[in-house]
Structures are given as C-alpha cells and as structure tokens.
Amino acid sequence: MSYRLSHLKQLESESIYVIREVAAQFEKPVLLFSGGKDSIVVLHLAIKAFYPAKLPFPIMHVDTGHNFPETIAFRDQLVEKLGVKLIVASVQESIDKGRAVEEKGINASRNAIQAVTLMDAIDQYKFDCALGGARRDEEKARAKERFFSHRDEFGQWDPKNQRPELWNIFNGKKNFGEHFRAFPISNWTELDVWQYLKEEGVSLPSLYFAHKRQVIQRNGVFLAMTDFLETATHEIPEERLIRFRTIGDATCTGAWESAADTIDAIVEEIAATRLTERASRADDKRSESSMEDRKKQGYF
Amino acid sequence: MDLLKFVTAGSVDDGKSTLIGRLLYDTKTIFEDTLEQVKMSSERRGDVHTNLALVTDGLRAEREQGITIDVAYRYFATPKRKFILADTPGHIQYTRNMVTGASNADLAIIMVDARNGVVEQTKRHSFIVSLLGIRHAVVAINKMDLMGYDEAVFERIKQEFMDLTTRISIPDLRFVPMSALDGDNVVDRSANMPWYNGSTLLHILETVQVSSDHNFIDSRFPVQYVIRPMSNEYHDYRGYAGRVAGGIFRPGDEVVVLPSGFSTKIKAIDSYNGPLQEAFPPMSVTLILEDNIDISRGDMIVKPNNQPDTSQDVDAMICWLGDRPMQPNGKYLLMHANADARCMVKDVIYKMDINTLHRIEDDKAINMNDIGRVRLRTTRPLFKDAYTKNRITGSLILIEEGTNNTVAACMIL
Numbered sequence: 085m086s087y088r089l090s091h092l093k094q095l096e097s098e099s100i101y102v103i104r105e106v107a108a109q110f111e112k113p114v115l116l117f118s119g120g121k122d123s124i125v126v127l128h129l130a131i132k133a134f135y136p137a138k139l140p141f142p143i144m145h146v147d148t149g150h151n152f153p154e155t156i157a158f159r160d161q162l163v164e165k166l167g168v169k170l171i172v173a174s175v176q177e178s179i180d181k182g183r184a185v186e187e188k189g190i191n192a193s194r195n196a197i198q199a200v201t202l203m204d205a206i207d208q209y210k211f212d213c214a215l216g217g218a219r220r221d222e223e224k225a226r227a228k229e230r231f232f233s234h235r236d237e238f239g240q241w242d243p244k245n246q247r248p249e250l251w252n253i254f255n256g257k258k259n260f261g262e263h264f265r266a267f268p269i270s271n272w273t274e275l276d277v278w279q280y281l282k283e284e285g286v287s288l289p290s291l292y293f294a295h296k297r298q299v300i301q302r303n304g305v306f307l308a309m310t311d312f313l314e315t316a317t318h319e320i321p322e323e324r325l326i327r328f329r330t331i332g333d334a335t336c337t338g339a340w341e342s343a344a345d346t347i348d349a350i351v352e353e354i355a356a357t358r359l360t361e362r363a364s365r366a367d368d369k370r371s372e373s374s375m376e377d378r379k380k381q382g383y384f
Numbered sequence: 385m386d387l388l389k390f391v392t393a394g395s396v397d398d399g400k401s402t403l404i405g406r407l408l409y410d411t412k413t414i415f416e417d418t419l420e421q422v423k424m425s426s427e428r429r430g431d432v433h434t435n436l437a438l439v440t441d442g443l444r445a446e447r448e449q450g451i452t453i454d455v456a457y458r459y460f461a462t463p464k465r466k467f468i469l470a471d472t473p474g475h476i477q478y479t480r481n482m483v484t485g486a487s488n489a490d491l492a493i494i495m496v497d498a499r500n501g502v503v504e505q506t507k508r509h510s511f512i513v514s515l516l517g518i519r520h521a522v523v524a525i526n527k528m529d530l531m532g533y534d535e536a537v538f539e540r541i542k543q544e545f546m547d548l549t550t551r552i553s554i555p556d557l558r559f560v561p562m563s564a565l566d567g568d569n570v571v572d573r574s575a576n577m578p579w580y581n582g583s584t585l586l587h588i589l590e591t592v593q594v595s596s597d598h599n600f601i602d603s604r605f606p607v608q609y610v611i612r613p614m615s616n617e618y619h620d621y622r623g624y625a626g627r628v629a630g631g632i633f634r635p636g637d638e639v640v641v642l643p644s645g646f647s648t649k650i651k652a653i654d655s656y657n658g659p660l661q662e663a664f665p666p667m668s669v670t671l672i673l674e675d676n677i678d679i680s681r682g683d684m685i686v687k688p689n690n691q692p693d694t695s696q697d698v699d700a701m702i703c704w705l706g707d708r709p710m711q712p713n714g715k716y717l718l719m720h721a722n723a724d725a726r727c728m729v730k731d732v733i734y735k736m737d738i739n740t741l742h743r744i745e746d747d748k749a750i751n752m753n754d755i756g757r758v759r760l761r762t763t764r765p766l767f768k769d770a771y772t773k774n775r776i777t778g779s780l781i782l783i784e785e786g787t788n789n790t791v792a793a794c795m796i797l
C-alpha cells in the first residue's frame with residue numbers, strides 16, 4: 085500500500101492539527117511572530133490550517149527595539165501580503181514605563197526582559213493562548229515542553245509538574261487568569277524547518293543568506309555591528325562573509341561564517357553541521373540552566 | 385523519507401541512558417557544543433567518564449539528582465529514516481510518564497540487564513507497551529559483556545520473556561543481545577557474538593514497517609474545527625477541518641454524520657495546495673459536503689456501512705496519572721476525539737498488579753500509577769472504537785474539575 089506520508093508531510097499534518105486545536109479550544113489566541121524562520125513556518129502552517137478563511141487570530145511581535153532593519157521590513161511586507169493583523173508589543177515602552185529594567189554593561193541584552201513585555205501584552209489584550217515556534221531539539225529545557233504548555237497567573241512554567249500529554253488529545257482547560265503557550269512545531273528539527281521552507285518555497289529575510297557584514301568576535305560568537313551593540317576598545321570590527329542561523333535581538337544573535345547564499349546551500353550546510361544553532365546565541369551561553377530559568381519566568 | 389516514533393523503557397541501571405547516548409553518538413547526532421557542555425558538567429560533578437545521561441536530562445533538578453523525572457524527546461536521523469525518541473524515566477513512581485511517552489510510539493525498546501534477566505520492571509514495561517497498543521518491541525538484552533557474551537544467557541532470557549507473552553500481546557517482538565557501553569549490536573554488528581545472526585538495533589529501527597499500523601479500513605473523521613471564511617469570495621463555504629483518524633475518504637463517497645445521522649456525500653477534499661483525490665491517516669484536511677447540514681466540533685463523519693460504537697457506557701482500561709486517588713463514583717471532565725463530555729466512574733472491575741500481571745479484585749482503590757479496568761457513564765454518547773482497532777477513536781483522557789489536571793488515560797475495550 086502506498087498510503088505513506090513523508091516525514092515533512094507528517095510533521096505538517098501534526099502542526100496543523102495543533103494550530104486548529106488552539107483555535108477551537110481558546111477564545112483569544114495570538115501567534116508570536118519574531119520574523120525568524122521558526123515563526124515564519126508557524127505562520128505559514130496557520131495560513132494553511134484555516135484556508136480559505138483568514139487567520140482567526142492576530143500575530144504579535146515582541147519588539148526589543150534592537151532589530152535588524154531587514155527583519156522589520158520583511159515583517160511588514162509579509163503582514164501586508166497575507167492580510168493578517170499585527171500587534172507590536174514594545175520592550176522600549178516597558179522600559180520607559182518602568183515595567184522593566186534594562187541590563188547594563190557590555191553584554192547587556194533585552195532578550196530576558198522580553199518576558200515582561202510579553203506578559204503585559206497578554207494581560208492587556210486578554211490573550212488566553214500564545215502560539216510560538218519553539219522546537220524541542222533546540223535546547224534541553226525545551227526538550228521537556230508539551231505542545232500545550234500551561235502557565236499560571238504569573239506566567240510561570242512549572243517543569244516538574246507538567247500535565248501529561250497523551251496521544252493527540254490536548255488539554256487546554258484553565259482557570260481565570262491563567263494562559264497557555266502552544267508549540268505546533270515541537271517535533272521539528274532545524275533541518276526539517278529548512279527542508280520544509282525549501283519544499284514550500286517560503287520567502288525569508290535576507291539575513292539568513294550569506295552576505296558580507298561588519299562583525300566583532302566575542303566569546304567565540306560573531307556579533308553584528310549595530311547601533312545597539314556596546315563594544316570594548318579591543319574589539320575591532322572586521323568584515324566577514326556570514327549569515328544568521330537564528331534571528332532575534334540584534335545584540336545577542338550570533339552570526340555564522342558561511343558562504344551559503346541559497347536555500348539549497350543552507351539545507352546542505354545544516355545537514356552537515358556539527359554545532360547546534362543555539363551555539364551562536366549569546367543568551368544561552370550564560371549558564372547551563374539559562375533557558376529553563378527564563379522559561380520559568382514567562383519567557384517563551 | 386519517513387518517520388519512526390519510538391519509546392525506551394528501562395531503569396537507569398539497565399543502561400538505557402548509555403544506549404541512547406550510544407545511538408545519538410554513533411549516528412553523529414550529539415553536536416559538538418552539546419558534547420562540550422556535557423563534558424564540562426561531568427567534570428564539575430566529578431564523574432569519571434563523560435556522563436552521556438546528561439545529554440538527556442534537561443532540567444536542573446534532574447541533573448542535580450541524577451535521575452530522569454519527565455519525558456524528554458530526542459531527534460536523530462540516518463540516511464534511511466528520521467527518528468523521534470521519547471526517553472521516559474525508569475523509576476517505578478514514574479509509570480505515568482512511561483504511559484505518556486508510549487502513547488504516541490510505533491515501537492518500544494525494552495531494556496533487560498543480562499545479569500538479572502526478566503525482572504518485575506521488565507514485566508511492568510512490557511505490560512504498558514502491550515496496553516498502549518505498541519505493535520513492535522525490541523527486547524534489548526544488555527550488558528552481554530558482563531556475561532561473557534554467552535549465547536545460553538541470551539536464549540534463557542529470551543525464553544523467560546516468551547513466557548510473559550501468555551499474558552501480554554505484542555505482535556512483533558524481537559530480541560537483540562548487546563553491550564550498549566561498547567556498542568555491540570547497537571549500530572555495528574558485534575564481533576563478540578558471532579552466534580547472533582539477527583539484525584542490529586539500528587537496523588531494526590531503520591527497517592521496521594509501521595505505516596500499516598494505521599487503520600485504513602474503518603473510516604473515521606472527527607470534526608475538529610469548522611471553517612467559514614465569511615468573505616464575498618467564499619460566501620457559502622463551509623469546510624469541516626480535522627485529521628483523518630481511520631480509513632480513506634474520497635470525493636463522491638457516501639458519508640453519515642454522527643450524532644445527527646444525516647447522510648450526504650463528500651463534494652471535495654480541500655487543502656491550501658488545492659483539492660485532493662483522497663485523504664487517509666494521519667492527514668489534516670478539510671471536507672466539503674454536498675448538503676448543508678448542521679455539523680460542529682466533536683461530531684464525526686463516517687461511512688454508512690461501517691459505523692463506530694455509539695454509547696454513553698464506556699468499558700476501558702485506565703491508567704491513573706493524578707496525584708489524588710480516583711474518587712469512587714467521582715465525576716470528571718472527559719476529552720475524546722475532539723469532543724468534550726463529563727463522566728462518572730460507575731465501577732472499578734479490577735486493578736492490575738502490574739508486577740505479577742495478576743488481577744486484584746478485592747482492592748479497588750485506584751491511586752497514582754495504578755492500572756485497572758473501569759466502567760464510565762458519559763453525559764453524551766461517544767463515537768468510539770476499541771483501542772486495539774483505532775488508537776485515536778479508542779482513547780480518552782479524564783480531567784479533574786477544579787485543578788484542570790489531566791488525571792487519567794483510558795483505552796477503550
């Protein structure tokens with residue numbers, strides 16, 4: 085019998101199922117969109133899940149203010165093309181209002197305080213479920229995540245007391261004030277994401293493709309020279325041929341030396357690499373449990 | 385390329401973590417920076433060898449206590465297949481996590497320590513594998529190096545295990561003698577056990593046929609979500625979105641909608657990439673029907689000559705996951721095939737002693753990690769099949785009101 089689905093089709097079907105389940109079980113979901121490849125995949129899957137209807141929920145960008153201009157341009161173009169509703173939650177505003185305190189010093193990053201802005205936005209708009217593009221293969225704390233991840237009224241993740249998740253039955257029941265995070269592409273690997281983007285012909289921000297850029301090297305990670313990056317006097321910018329493997333806050337998203345300038349070349353590169361994509365994330369290098377700690381505090 | 389989901393069962397001492405480490409390492413899945421992190425942690429803890437178990441223990445509490453608390457998922461691939469591994473804790477008190485990890489698995493690896501042979505733990509794991517309807521199992525008889533790679537030891541343990549199969553049912557059962565520490569018969573054939581002519585573990589994982597495990601006979605389409613675009617372009621569009629739970633659906637097929645019992649035909653099968661000629665498990669699609677019938681989430685689209693059992697009485701095997709014991713005559717929320725209901729536990733028929741595989745009929749208190757047979761009465765009819773026939777329409781969960789915790793997994797009989 086030829087009734088078999090390729091692994092990408094199986095993953096796609098599972099993710100669409102999860103996204104539809106979110107729309108069915110929650111009153112006010114939102115899709116978190118960073119402009120990175122994982123959230124681009126989730127958005128693409130969500131469009132497919134409800135076709136030919138429009139997306140039944142808005143998308144939200146938690147904007148650290150430390151963006152690569154390419155990401156924002158890409159985001160705005162995509163929003164216009166798809167006709168989805170975009171909410172921008174600003175970390176700068178949280179800082180200005182005194183809701184969050186910015187880190188100081190040379191390694192300062194707005195990555196961790198995104199959680200404050202995210203939680204405030206969830207509260208303000210009364211969102212009861214936030215869909216995200218986190219994957220279990222990214223990081224060891226994320227390997228323990230459920231598809232439907234319960235958060236208490238403080239937005240906290242309790243990893244030692246998670247609800248069992250059996251078969252394809254997702255329990256989204258909650259009390260007032262609590263909410264959920266849902267991760268439709270939990271079972272995808274980085275390579276799956278790239279193979280899928282290639283198969284589906286999805287467009288991506290130019291940052292993912294090899295280009296020449298001024299960078300400095302810090303703790304074994306290349307950081308792009310931007311207006312937001314504080315540098316020490318010994319850190320001399322140099323031009324390198326790089327691309328980004330992940331896209332986040334510009335101050336902690338590491339670049340990667342690469343000549344891969346097409347999606348085919350990227351798929352080949354990822355298939356052969358011996359380093360995880362998080363190896364270029366300065367925020368995960370802080371300690372062995374940094375992801376677990378941030379997630380407990382409401383990070384996604 | 386296709387996908388295999390599998391689960392590992394065995395306690396820490398059986399060498400489960402070593403086996404997983406070996407599989408990931410030999411398939412070149414442990415990335416250099418991860419290995420570097422693990423090496424550093426091992427040194428800090430004072431471990432003599434690089435402790436590969438640290439690769440799988442993701443939570444701080446797990447690393448501190450050196451045990452696995454929760455299911456962790458691992459991903460690796462060979463040129464032949466992609467694999468998703470649910471790594472479940474081996475401790476007795478975490479039976480519920482093994483049930484969770486096993487619920488989506490196509491295959492299970494049951495670890496046996498060659499020095500100890502079949503022990504209670506082995507029975508418990510094998511019973512859960514059988515209960516969760518996993519059709520393929522590999523009994524990994526590990527630490528053969530400590531038994532002089534003796535064929536007689538392997539044959540004796542194999543026979544001990546075969547004696548269990550009078551009480552448990554696993555259709556495709558294989559035995560592999562191995563030494564996970566040295567990698568014998570994991571990825572590469574063992575030079576130490578020339579008497580073993582079977583496959584290596586990885587070869588079995590790469591070649592086992594699982595696609596036929598889906599039910600392609602009994603057509604079941606639980607309606608998950610109704611798509612109504614409300615736009616000028618798609619003014620009268622009504623699509624019933626869901627994931628095919630069984631059988632094959634094609635345009636033109638006669639169908640019956642439950643619970644209303646109305647008959648109609650499939651007009652089209654819709655997807656973002658265009659209309660489809662057929663839909664089968666586990667595809668997520670949208671069905672368009674000829675007639676305008678009132679259909680909502682939780683309804684089920686089936687074929688007229690092959691309908692599920694429709695009833696408010698449910699006989700099921702239950703695995704209790706909640707901290708608080710099951711309440712006699714207790715009321716719980718229930719989720720089944722995209723439908724919600726409430727139910728009452730009418731009766732406990734028996735409880736299993738999963739170490740001896742005997743039924744206990746004089747003690748019917750169901751506590752955390754207990755497995756038993758119960759009778760439920762639901763507030764509205766469920767469209768159900770036996771779990772052995774269909775893992776999707778045959779499974780349900782119970783939710784405690786108040787805490788909203790998932791407290792039980794049920795397999796319908």
